[in-house]
Structures are given as structure tokens and as C-alpha cells.
Amino acid sequence: MSSVRDILSRLGGIPVGFATVFKTFFRKPVTVQYPEKQKPMSARFRGRHHLKRYDDGLEKCIGCALCAAACPSDAIYVEAAENNNDKRFSPGERYAKTYEINMLRCIFCGYCEDACPTNAIILEPIEFPTGYTREGMIYTKDKLLEPAPAGVQGTPQATPAGKFERAILPFPPIDVSV
Amino acid sequence: MADLINLTIDGIPVAVPRGMVIVDAAKKIDNDIPVFCYHPKLKPVGMCRMCLVDVGTPKIDPATKQVVRTEDGKPVIAWMPKLQTACTTPVSEGMAVRTNTKQVLDARNNVLEFLLTSHPLDCPICDKGGECPLQNLTLAHGPGLSRFEYEAKQHNAKHVPLGDLIFLDRERCIQCSRCIRFQDDVADDHVLQFHDRGRHMEIVTFSDPPFDSYFGGNTTDICPVGALTTADFRFKARPWELDSTPSVCTHCPVGCNISLNTRLETRTGGHEIKRVMPRQNEQVNEIWTCDKGRFVHHFTRAEDRLTHPLVRDARGKLVESTWEAALQLVADKARGARVSGVIGDRIANEDAHLFGSLFSDVLKDGAVAMSPAIPAAYADIARAYGVGKDTDFKQLGKGDTILVVNGDLEESAPVWFLRLRQAVVDRGAKLVIAHDRSSKMHRYASRIVTYELGMAAHWASEQTTELSAELKSARNVLIVFGDEKLSAEGARSLARSLANILIESGHAGKANSGLLPLYPHANTQGVFDMLPATTVTTGKVDVAWLVGVGNAADVPQADFTVVQELFLTDIANNADVVLPALSFAERDGSFTSGDRRVQRFYRALPGLGQGKPDWWIIQEVAKRLGATWQYHGTSEVFAQMAQHNPYYAGLSYETLSQAEPQWPPVGRADLYYGGTAYDNSGGIGSRYAAPAEQSGFNSSLEPVVAPPVDMEALQHLPHTLYQDGELIRRSKVLSGHVRAQRKEAETA
Numbered sequence: 001m002s003s004v005r006d007i008l009s010r011l012g013g014i015p016v017g018f019a020t021v022f023k024t025f026f027r028k029p030v031t032v033q034y035p036e037k038q039k040p041m042s043a044r045f046r047g048r049h050h051l052k053r054y055d056d057g058l059e060k061c062i063g064c065a066l067c068a069a070a071c072p073s074d075a076i077y078v079e080a081a082e083n084n085n086d087k088r089f090s091p092g093e094r095y096a097k098t099y100e101i102n103m104l105r106c107i108f109c110g111y112c113e114d115a116c117p118t119n120a121i122i123l124e125p126i127e128f129p130t131g132y133t134r135e136g137m138i139y140t141k142d143k144l145l146e147p148a149p150a151g152v153q154g155t156p157q158a159t160p161a162g163k164f165e166r167a168i169l170p171f172p173p174i175d176v177s178v
Numbered sequence: 179m180a181d182l183i184n185l186t187i188d189g190i191p192v193a194v195p196r197g198m199v200i201v202d203a204a205k206k207i208d209n210d211i212p213v214f215c216y217h218p219k220l221k222p223v224g225m226c227r228m229c230l231v232d233v234g235t236p237k238i239d240p241a242t243k244q245v246v247r248t249e250d251g252k253p254v255i256a257w258m259p260k261l262q263t264a265c266t267t268p269v270s271e272g273m274a275v276r277t278n279t280k281q282v283l284d285a286r287n288n289v290l291e292f293l294l295t296s297h298p299l300d301c302p303i304c305d306k307g308g309e310c311p312l313q314n315l316t317l318a319h320g321p322g323l324s325r326f327e328y329e330a331k332q333h334n335a336k337h338v339p340l341g342d343l344i345f346l347d348r349e350r351c352i353q354c355s356r357c358i359r360f361q362d363d364v365a366d367d368h369v370l371q372f373h374d375r376g377r378h379m380e381i382v383t384f385s386d387p388p389f390d391s392y393f394g395g396n397t398t399d400i401c402p403v404g405a406l407t408t409a410d411f412r413f414k415a416r417p418w419e420l421d422s423t424p425s426v427c428t429h430c431p432v433g434c435n436i437s438l439n440t441r442l443e444t445r446t447g448g449h450e451i452k453r454v455m456p457r458q459n460e461q462v463n464e465i466w467t468c469d470k471g472r473f474v475h476h477f478t479r480a481e482d483r484l485t486h487p488l489v490r491d492a493r494g495k496l497v498e499s500t501w502e503a504a505l506q507l508v509a510d511k512a513r514g515a516r517v518s519g520v521i522g523d524r525i526a527n528e529d530a531h532l533f534g535s536l537f538s539d540v541l542k543d544g545a546v547a548m549s550p551a552i553p554a555a556y557a558d559i560a561r562a563y564g565v566g567k568d569t570d571f572k573q574l575g576k577g578d579t580i581l582v583v584n585g586d587l588e589e590s591a592p593v594w595f596l597r598l599r600q601a602v603v604d605r606g607a608k609l610v611i612a613h614d615r616s617s618k619m620h621r622y623a624s625r626i627v628t629y630e631l632g633m634a635a636h637w638a639s640e641q642t643t644e645l646s647a648e649l650k651s652a653r654n655v656l657i658v659f660g661d662e663k664l665s666a667e668g669a670r671s672l673a674r675s676l677a678n679i680l681i682e683s684g685h686a687g688k689a690n691s692g693l694l695p696l697y698p699h700a701n702t703q704g705v706f707d708m709l710p711a712t713t714v715t716t717g718k719v720d721v722a723w724l725v726g727v728g729n730a731a732d733v734p735q736a737d738f739t740v741v742q743e744l745f746l747t748d749i750a751n752n753a754d755v756v757l758p759a760l761s762f763a764e765r766d767g768s769f770t771s772g773d774r775r776v777q778r779f780y781r782a783l784p785g786l787g788q789g790k791p792d793w794w795i796i797q798e799v800a801k802r803l804g805a806t807w808q809y810h811g812t813s814e815v816f817a818q819m820a821q822h823n824p825y826y827a828g829l830s831y832e833t834l835s836q837a838e839p840q841w842p843p844v845g846r847a848d849l850y851y852g853g854t855a856y857d858n859s860g861g862i863g864s865r866y867a868a869p870a871e872q873s874g875f876n877s878s879l880e881p882v883v884a885p886p887v888d889m890e891a892l893q894h895l896p897h898t899l900y901q902d903g904e905l906i907r908r909s910k911v912l913s914g915h916v917r918a919q920r921k922e923a924e925t926a
Binding site for chain 2 (some may be wrong): 062063064065066068069077079080081082092093094098117118162165166167168
């Protein structure tokens with residue numbers, strides 16, 4: 001002759017469990033369908049790399065490969081080529097013809113940012129690189145390069161002679177007065 | 179060396195030959211005095227002031243003319259009131275040098291601050307960045323800050339082409355004049371000069387066409403900044419990304435030691451050669467190489483390289499096949515057939531040895547020959563009476579005679595030209611030239627003989643007695659000769675007459691004396707040494723087997739033709755089977771230079787497509803014909819060859835790959851000193867002894883009667899460096915030069 005109490009004890013924690021399920025059933029979920037959806041990151045988060053442009057649409061990257069040299073995990077591959085005024089990609093004589101980052105290798109240390117003489121490469125808190133294939137995780141230049149600012153032509157551009165002679169603009173002079 | 183001078187540098191005693199400058203003396207004890215304008219291969223000028231050091235000499239008492247000594251007997255040093263340039267000050271007995279005083283360090287700092295007042299912020303895009311003496315020395319000795327205004331920098335329009343191979347960036351130039359002095363003192367092409375003064379000083383070229391020199395690439399090596407860069411390597415890679423593999427240039431008999439700089443490349447999906455740099459070998463090319471050797475490398479990754487075996491199908495078209503099918507077909511055709519083999523003189527020793535063995539041991543009825551055929555007619559004489567084993571061109575000088583007969587040194591062997599020119603101009607060797615036309619070498623000749631077109635052999639046979647008598651008194655006699663406008667018999671006759679001169683004047687088989695043949699390619703001597711002496715078959719044969727043959731005249735008539743090639747050349751296009759070979763950059767092997775130096779080259783690139791090295795192809799066919807060869811690599815082939823070929827006895831890949839310390843030191847740590855040439859890591863090679871060096875060889879050859887002038891040989895165009903060919907055609911940077919040569923040939 002089993003009592004209600006007996007039955008409940010035989011059921012063990014099942015009703016308690018169901019109660020928890022029922023309780024959280026209507027609560028807003030905390031999980032995110034990553035990678036389709038990504039949580040907003042803090043402003044200081046170092047997300048994936050972006051190749052920046054100047055306001056006139058020219059690429060900041062000059063293909064110097066110092067990022068590749070600084071990269072501790074050898075994730076960056078750069079091939080350079082020569083600019084000319086009819087087909088200009090960046091100020092100065094040299095631009096990156098090929099720019100690839102293997103996001104599987106990258107450890108997001110930001111050394112590439114530090115090495116860049118033109119601040120062309122920035123790790124930004126936009127989205128985190130994800131993918132389903134190894135090939136897809138090698139980000140090529142068209143993926144990395146940010147779009148030209150609104151109303152400005154992208155690259156290559158035809159530019160007037162003599163205007164973009166130099167690849168690197170000087171830093172403001174250092175005050176050495178005592 | 180008897181005449182040694184003792185001095186102390188920073189208190190360390192060092193003994194060096196008289197006449198050496200302080201920079202070099204310090205280098206001997208690894209004291210790196212920074213320099214920009216000084217280069218150990220050039221005459222010092224003291225322009226950059228980077229090498230300032232504190233110099234003192236023992237104080238001499240004017241009364242007694244004796245060295246004043248302190249109480250403990252040490253000489254008192256009279257220090258000069260101002261710093262001296264270590265690159266122009268020769269050492270003297272008892273001299274004391276200080277390279278680390280505050281004054282010296284300040285001077286270096288200040289010189290660099292001055293040099294950088296107008297140096298652009300180009301390092302990230304500069305081809306020199308990473309192997310730049312200015313960068314390195316600034317880091318080591320320079321100031322961290324500049325007191326000069328950035329905006330006051332001298333600005334010039336960016337790079338200007340100095341010729342089509344070399345670019346000049348005037349902003350980067352520090353006016354050291356190394357390039358000018360190289361062109362003037364070493365290459366003797368006076369095509370560069372300073373223009374204007376002071377801050378406006380710049381390098382200009384005033385020749386037409388601009389920078390008209392075969393050696394311009396070397397100026398980019400010794401340029402201590404990125405002012406001179408090659409059109410070929412421009413923005414191709416950063417120096418630190420490059421792998422370097424020791425190799426040997428394949429284009430002329432000098433056998434320049436080179437380094438192949440390779441890197442990944444997306445276009446080819448693998449490695450490719452980014453640039454060719456000289457590799458130091460003081461016995462061969464010092465630290466130079468010509469522009470052909472530097473820029474012709476593009477054929478290694480040309481888009482039209484053969485990647486699959488091709489077999490002619492029933493409809494008469496060449497179609498892709500498999501190795502198995504193609505090799506079996508060749509073996510089936512060759513079995514029991516009359517086979518005529520021809521092998522080109524760019525092919526490595528190992529391949530030629532197996533090819534020779536195939537004809538002597540495996541095939542029943544066959545004959546093998548070398549292409550081109552003319553050098554094969556005299557290569558045995560050139561070998562027998564070749565330069566002695568211990569020959570060093572650096573030792574040629576006063577009292578020596580260099581005889582150049584029927585050849586153009588600069589066009590046929592540019593680096594020999596540089597070295598022999600220095601023996602004449604700088605060290606006083608006597609130069610006698612006999613030729614039917616003028617060449618650059620004529621500038622330095624003390625006697626010039628001109629004979630009529632094609633009469634070289636006649637001239638030599640008539641002059642043998644006279645010249646032998648004249649040359650008896652010479653210390654050494656080096657005879658350089660070519661085969662221009664001569665038939666095979668004519669060339670052989672010329673070589674025999676010249677050998678007679680050596681024998682009768684008593685110079686045969688001696689070091690620094692002997693014959694130096696101007697062969698057409700890098701391994702003419704080697705291929706000749708490897709081949710068994712077979713009688714050349716005439717008439718139509720069953721199978722013609724061609725390994726790297728470029729000359730259509732050397733192709734035998736045959737029912738069935740097999741070609742081993744890199745490209746689908748005209749000859750390959752007419753063949754029945756075309757087997758894709760690997761270029762010298764994709765395999766190991768060895769070459770024997772024109773002066774019989776056997777040198778190794780190493781694999782720098784992976785193979786292309788299904789291409790295979792020539793020795794492998796030959797071995798696979800031989801196996802199918804019943805041979806029991808089991809070579810796994812070129813070192814085994816070489817070892818086997820060295821056992822059977824008396825000339826190569828005692829040589830092995832181990833002996834060939836030995837390198838020894840060389841002077842001046844050129845290495846990655848000595849960039850500022852010797853330039854960006856590579857130090858020798860792959861071995862300096864080894865010259866085998868000329869038969870004439872063995873005793874009992876010096877009986878005179880029989881007197882030579884020159885054959886009549888060959889009218890057909892008169893039609894041959896003289897050899898020019900950039901003459902059109904399968905390899906040079908695929909190098910875009912040199913295309914202008916090749917075409918110019920073609921035009922010249924057409925108008926001639």
C-alpha cells in the first residue's frame with residue numbers, strides 16, 4: 001500500500017527537474033547561435049583584421065610585409081607589386097598585390113598592427129572569423145580590405161602624377177627642445 | 179708572406195701585409211669598422227667618412243731618430259690630432275689604432291646623422307630593407323633622433339630607370355660612388371658618373387643605351403643603400419623571406435657560383451626563384467656575376483614548361499602520356515636498334531655519365547655525341563693542356579703573358595673578362611690578342627694581331643715557333659681561345675697549335691699557365707669528359723635520342739626521335755616522344771667549368787609537373803633495356819663515375835661541397851663590407867689536374883697544318899652574351915637586349 005509520498009520518492013528528482021525546465025522555459029535564452037550570430041564585443045576587443053583605406057579611397061597597405069615578418073605564427077602572406085598613376089592602389093610605389101591571413105594560425109596578438117608603418121591593418125571588434133573549411137579560413141585581400149568610403153572610388157584609381165609619390169607620410173616632428 | 183707589418187688595433191696586435199689599409203687589417207681580427215664607400219674589391223676613396231678612427235704612430239725622437247720609449251720599454255704613441263679615415267690609411271710598423279674612443283663613436287654617430295638628413299622614410303617599401311648596410315649601421319652606431327627638420331629633406335621624383343635593368347632612387351643615394359667605381363675600375367664600362375654638387379649631387383648615366391654594361395647587376399649588390407635596385411627583383415620579396423640555395427650558373431664556361439633565392443608565390447602555387455645572387459668563390463667569380471646569369475632564371479617557372487611526357491599518336495599529334503608508357507615505348511624502339519644519342523652541353527655530369535654508359539654498356543649498336551659538335555673536336559686538347567690544377571687568376575700579373583686568340587672574352591665568359599682584365603690593367607700582365615675583329619679586351623692589349631676572317635688556325639700554325647720563342651721568358655702563359663668562324667677541324671688545329679706553343683715555351687702543365695677554352699656553355703668540358711669515344715654514325719639511324727639539344731644541325735636523321743627537354747622546342751615538336759626534364763634549379767648535380775673546376779649545384783625548387791631529372795629518365799630506359807642500374811640520386815652516380823673516369827678520381831660530393839674561409843669576407847654578417855653577395859656555403863668545388871701536369875706528357879704535338887677555311891663556318895655569327903635562345907627568350911627583363919642582338923645579327 002504505497003502512499004503518495006512513496007510514489008513521489010520513487011519518481012526521484014524527475015518532477016523537480018521538470019519544474020526547473022518549466023520555470024526556465026519562458027526565460028530569454030543566454031546562448032547565441034554562433035557563428036551565424038555573434039555577441040557584441042567590447043570596444044577594446046581585438047577581433048579580426050581589417051585593411052584600412054584613406055579617405056580618398058586609396059589603400060593604406062603598401063605591401064611592405066612587415067606584418068608578416070612580425071607575425072609570431074607566420075599567418076600572413078604578402079606579395080607586392082608596383083603602383084603607377086594609371087592604376088594606383090596605394091600612395092607611393094608599392095602596394096599589396098596579394099594579402100592573405102590564415103585565421104586558423106592567427107593568435108590575434110596584434111603584432112601586425114604594431115609593425116604596420118601606415119596603420120593599414122587594424123584588429124577590430126566587428127566579427128570573429130569563423131568558417132567550415134580550412135580554405136575558407138584563409139582570408140584574402142578582398143575579404144580583409146574595407147569598402148571604400150561612400151561616394152569615393154575604390155582601387156585601382158587613376159591619380160595625377162606627383163601627388164602620391166611617397167608611401168609613408170612623416171609623423172609630426174618630435175620636439176627635442178630641452 | 180715575408181713583408182708583414184705589425185700594428186695594434188684597440189690593443190690587439192695584428193700582423194698584415196704591407197699596403198693593407200686599416201679597415202682590412204681590423205677585419206682580419208673581426209673588428210668591424212663601419213664603412214659605406216669602402217669596398218674591399220675597389221680602390222679606396224674616403225668619401226663617406228664613416229670609418230674615422232684614432233690613429234697613432236710610434237713617437238720618433240727628432241735628435242736620435244729612435245723610437246721614444248716609456249720606462250717599461252713600450253713605445254710612446256704620437257696620436258694624430260684628428261681622426262683618420264681607416265679606409266685610406268695604410269698600416270705602418272708600430273701603428274696603434276683605437277676604434278672605440280668617445281671621439282670615434284661620436285664621429286660615427288654624427289656621420290650617420292648627416293647621411294640621414296635627407297634619406298627618405300622608405301625602408302618598408304625599399305628592396306634593400308633587411309639587408310641594408312645603412313639600416314644596420316644606423317642601428318649599431320647611429321643616433322636615435324635627428325636634429326634636422328624633416329621638411330627640409332631633399333626631395334626628388336621617385337625612381338628613375340638607369341637603363342632597363344637597374345633603377346635609381348636618387349633620394350636614397352648616399353653618394354658613396356661604389357657603383358661608379360665598380361663600373362670604372364672593375365667592369366671598365368664608364369657609364370655612370372656624378373652630376374652636380376653638394377646636396378644636388380646625383381648619379382647619372384651618360385651612355386647610349388643608358389647603363390650599357392653586362393655587369394650592372396653587381397652595382398645593386400655593392401650599393402650600401404637601396405638607391406640601385408634591379409628591375410627584376412623590384413618589390414618581388416623582402417630579403418628576409420628568401421631561402422637561399424647554392425647553385426652554379428649554366429650559361430658560360432666560367433661556372434659562376436650563385437645563390438638561388440626562392441620564395442612562395444601564389445601564381446605558380448609553389449616556390450619560384452625570386453632572384454639570383456652571386457655566391458663568393460674567390461677562385462671563380464669572386465663576388466660578381468654577369469647580368470645574363472642574374473636575370474635569365476625565369477625559364478625555370480615559365481608557363482610553357484613541359485609537365486607531362488608526350489607521345490605522338492596514330493594521327494601524328496603529340497599527346498600527353500604516362501611515364502610508364504613513354505619509357506616503355508622508348509625502350510622498345512631502342513632495343514636492338516641503331517641508336518644515335520646527342521647530349522647538350524648544359525646537361526649535368528651525372529646525366530652525361532649515365533647517357534655515356536647507356537651507349538657503351540647497354541645499347542648494342544649506338545653512338546653518342548655532344549652538341550654543339552665543334553667544341554667536342556678540341557675539348558681533349560683543352561683538357562690535356564688546360565690550366566694547371568693550382569691556377570689562380572689572382573696570381574697573374576707582372577711577368578705573365580695572356581694570349582687571347584679568336585674569342586671575345588667579355589661576350590663568351592664575362593667574369594673571366596673581369597678577372598683577366600684586372601690581371602692586365604691592375605697587376606701588369608702582358609696581353610696579346612689575335613682576332614679577326616675588335617673586342618673590348620683589345621683596349622688593354624700591348625700587341626694586337628689581326629688576321630682575316632676564319633684564318634685563326636692558319637695564323638696560329640704559322641706563328642707557333644715565333645710565339646713559343648717569345649713566350650719562353652714569360653713567367654706564366656695563359657692562352658684563351660675560342661672557336662669563332664672555325665670548322666671542327668679548324669678549331670682542333672687551332673687548339674693543337676696553341677698547345678704546341680705551351681709545350682715549346684715550357685709552360686705546359688704548370689699552374690697559372692695553360693689553355694682556357696671559351697666553350698659555349700657551363701658544362702661543355704664535363705659532358706665531353708663523360709662521353710665514351712664512339713665513332714659518329716652517319717646516315718639515317720633507327721632512333722635519335724636527344725638530351726637538351728638546342729642546335730638543329732646536330733640532330734641526326736632517324737625514324738624515331740626521343741627528346742628530353744624543358745620546353746616544346748622546334749626539335750621537340752618534331753620528335754616522337756618528348757620527355758619532360760627538370761631544370762638545374764630543381765635537381766642536384768655537378769658541372770665542370772671551362773677551367774675544369776667541378777662544382778656542385780643543389781636543388782632549390784620542387785620539380786614541375788611530372789618532370790624528372792635527366793639521369794632518372796636515362797636510368798629508367800636503361801633498366802627496361804636490361805641494365806641493373808640502381809641509382810637513387812646524383813651522388814651515387816657521381817661516386818660511380820669517379821671510380822671509372824680517371825680525371826675525376828678522388829672527387830666526391832663531399833670534397834666538392836667543402837667550403838673554406840675566403841678573403842674578403844662576404845657573408846650576411848658582413849653586408850656593410852662586401853655587399854649582398856652570399857658567402858659560400860655550398861662548396862668551392864675542385865679542379866682536376868690536367869693530364870699535361872703528369873710527368874712524361876710534354877712531348878710536342880706534331881706540327882699542325884691548318885685545314886682550309888670552311889665557308890660554312892664563316893657564316894656562324896660570333897657568340898654574343900645575350901644571343902637568342904630558348905632560356906633567355908623567357909626572361910622579360912632581358913627581352914630588349916635579345917631583340918637588339920637579333921637586329922644586329924640581321925643587319926650584319
